[in-house]
Amino acid sequence: MKILLTGASGMVGRNIQDHPSASEHDWLTPSSAALNLLDYRTVKQYFETHRPDAVIHAAGRVGGIQANMREPVRFLVDNLDMGRNVLIAAAETGVTRLINFGSTCMYPKDQQGALAEDDVLTGMLEPTNEGYALAKITVARLADYLGRENPQLQYKTVIPCNLYGPYDKFDPRWSHMIPAVIHKLHQAKQQGLDSVEIWGTGQARREFLYAGDLADAVMRALANFESLPSLMNIGLGHDYTVNQYYEIAAKVVGYQGGFHHDLSKPTGMQRKLSDTRRAAEWGWQPGHSLEQGLANTYQYYLNQL
Numbered sequence: 001m002k003i004l005l006t007g008a009s010g011m012v013g014r015n016i017q018d019h020p021s022a023s024e025h026d027w028l029t030p031s032s033a034a035l036n037l038l039d040y041r042t043v044k045q046y047f048e049t050h051r052p053d054a055v056i057h058a059a060g061r062v063g064g065i066q067a068n069m070r071e072p073v074r075f076l077v078d079n080l081d082m083g084r085n086v087l088i089a090a091a092e093t094g095v096t097r098l099i100n101f102g103s104t105c106m107y108p109k110d111q112q113g114a115l116a117e118d119d120v121l122t123g124m125l126e127p128t129n130e131g132y133a134l135a136k137i138t139v140a141r142l143a144d145y146l147g148r149e150n151p152q153l154q155y156k157t158v159i160p161c162n163l164y165g166p167y168d169k170f171d172p173r174w175s176h177m178i179p180a181v182i183h184k185l186h187q188a189k190q191q192g193l194d195s196v197e198i199w200g201t202g203q204a205r206r207e208f209l210y211a212g213d214l215a216d217a218v219m220r221a222l223a224n225f226e227s228l229p230s231l232m233n234i235g236l237g238h239d240y241t242v243n244q245y246y247e248i249a250a251k252v253v254g255y256q257g258g259f260h261h262d263l264s265k266p267t268g269m270q271r272k273l274s275d276t277r278r279a280a281e282w283g284w285q286p287g288h289s290l291e292q293g294l295a296n297t298y299q300y301y302l303n304q305l
Helices: 011-018 020-024 040-050 065-070 072-092 127-149 177-191 211-223 242-253 277-282 290-304
Strands: 002-006 026-028 054-057 097-101 154-160 162-164 195-199 208-210 231-234 258-262
Touching: 002 011, 002 040, 011 020, 011 211, 040 072, 054 072, 065 072, 065 127, 072 097, 072 127, 072 154, 097 127, 097 211, 127 154, 154 211, 162 177, 162 211, 177 195, 177 242, 177 290, 195 242, 208 211, 208 290, 211 231, 211 290, 231 277, 242 290
Parallel strands: 002 026, 002 054, 054 097, 097 154, 154 231, 162 208, 195 258
Antiparallel strands: none
16 A cells, blocks of 8 residues: 555654565655645645555654643644644545544543543543643544544544654653663663662553554554454553563663662652553554563664664
8 A cells, every 4th residue: 555654753653664564565754844734735735646545644743741731722733733634635535544643641631440442531631731632532533523424434543552662762851751761771870870760659650562562553453444443542451660660671771770769759640551452352462571672672772872
């Protein structure tokens, strides 16, 4: 197939392109400079010119808590406009297969138990990233509505949990937890530090999926569009404590020192876990253990130094 991949330069997009079966397809991977997803006429013209057989919409405006709180209008409007423009242009030019990426922030805050797909729109959203979440929910609903009105349009949404892996951001100013831990432990090893600081108690639980496993799920979806549910979580289905992430990463990095906890620092949410039963029923499960994923990610980190 000829596949349009938006967000091709991001971590998800680059892991999809690195997948062993990606070579079976022809990829359209325009940069944001070549294709402005915020301008509908430009997007529609691109579809009319290139006529993709399928679309993977992985582009989006993303940022941390501070950015989301500071610019809620931008996170709402940009993500909504990008999603709407891509989906409507695809529908109007006859593209019948589309994979849209959601986010676990679509789920209600303080949800008890694992987050199941049917929980979307059943409670209040986390206020710190509400604008981003509203955009993701609306675009997922749009994908579903387009399919309802025209059954030929198989527009599906996958909701990944937190991700890590090659092409992640390791700069401490921008990195999320896993790359931050790898960087911190590597520096501690290089400097011969006896102890590494962990914020809070380290008992908060986190679910992180290796980005290569998400790419596996996407490539499987391309080959099994008909059976892919309209909304599906992609995650581990289990989680680890922050302390466990540090311990396993230390083994991978080769750091042999200890840890100490700064109880004055925030720990964030105690838990946010995906319910992956729907994905398991569809026939997908992660292919990498945490240690394997961390080892691959650390090797990428070393190669980039």
